[in-house]
Amino acid sequence: MTPAARTDTRERRDRTMRIVLPIVVFALILGAWALVVRWFAIPPYVLPAPGNIAQTLITDWSLLWQSLLVTLVTTFEGFLLAAAGGVGLAVVFNQVRLMEYSFYPYAVILQVTPIVAIAPLLLIYLPQQVAVLVCAWIVAFFPVLANTTLGLNSVDRNLADLFSLYGATRGQVLWNLKLPSALPYMLGGLRIAGGLSLIGAVVAEIAAGSAGAGSGLAYRIAESGYRLNIPRMFAALLLLSVAGVAIFYLLALVNHLALRRWHESALQDER
């Protein structure tokens, strides 16, 4: 076997392990969980067995599915607004320095104040649906703004010289140079924003849920908690996790498709 072929086999084994090992760990944990529940005869309102959760997922599917959709729609809307707001603000800040000086500190304040503390306040002043959306937006827009700003400022100086040599207008520089340069950073920000907008939506729903209204997945969790319907809590939690993972990989895919032809981060190792 040549060294190259040996490396090849090792790489293939590596890839298989990457998929197989997490599944094995998952199965082991579920097995241990089920055993512990049975062994100590733990009642389902304290800790339901995995099978019980799966069953709840099936029996309550229509209810949970409706709630999942509500949460996902909020997340998606919050994400879109965050993307538009983050990129838009970054461009405005980049083009008009005085705007950056005036408003950037407030963007930071909005970011560092814990959303859990802001959510109840928003619920007082805004209709619930809007408040939830604003929460999702507040947590998600900052990484887009910060990363896009960084990207717009990371333009190759020689390329910038070249543009000025050919008499490019501000608009041409922005569209043909700054925005493409910023794209990898922007997509990095969006990947973070995807997860965060889900968190923002959930936090706001929980805050709203305690006020007794709403129908999102987080509200289901809060409601099930009051009713001691622990299996449904777990089922809803599982759906939230799956939604989060799906959002993450979806955005990673978008990132890959947009950058694969040219950016270092998306390069296949060709050596």
Add this chain to the structure above:
Amino acid sequence: MQPATASRSDPLVALHGVGKTFANSTVALAGLDLTVREGEFLSLLGPSGCGKSTALRIIAGLTEPSAGSVDWQSNAARDDEGRLGFVFQEPTLMPWANVFNNVLLPLKLKHAPAAAAAERVNAALERVGLQKFATAYPRELSGGMRMRVSIARALVTEPALLLMDEPFAALDEITRFKLNNDLLEVWQALRTTVVFVTHSVFESVYLSSRTVVMAARPGRVFTELAIDAPYPRDQKFRTSADYAAFTRRASDALAQAMAAGGEP
């Protein structure tokens, strides 16, 4: 084969007493007088820190001189930015755009009609031997090929003056020799004027019709040499006694310039 001397003697651009002091009070240039004549291949040769790149940037209008003036003495004025081509030390390509769109950039910024622009891009790519790579992305090309793309981009506007800032310094010797030859071929075909910054005596002598040797601290013209060997030049010239004699003279001039510039 040497083009008629009459058309070569008209000055294209002249620097008069140009000085440049940077904000940190480094004096990059002081009292620089330099005339670039139409059609010549002029190289600026000097140790690092002699301000040769700064001089090039001042000609390009990328840096404002703090003293003196830059006078364009023919109708090919700098105001029409398309009349100027610039090749940086790095290829300086847009990584997100393929070869065709990289070369198209100067025309696109000028809103050139698409069909005519495409034709000129293809012609420029053919000139540097990259017509088969129009759809490749910069990262898929070797260092030498990227530099060819950069040269094609500078040529696509058919500039009256081509400014090159140590474009081949980062390339291996074999690639550099090849690109030297190709550059001379392009220069002869287009009759464009070239100002070529280099710190290589050999490259400077091989390429140029005139070598200006610069000294540092402050950057200024030390002396100049006419390299009046006939074009086209090829491998035979590289190994000729003439070439050796020119490089010896240029090396001596450079050594004196460095002595005059003092130790850093």
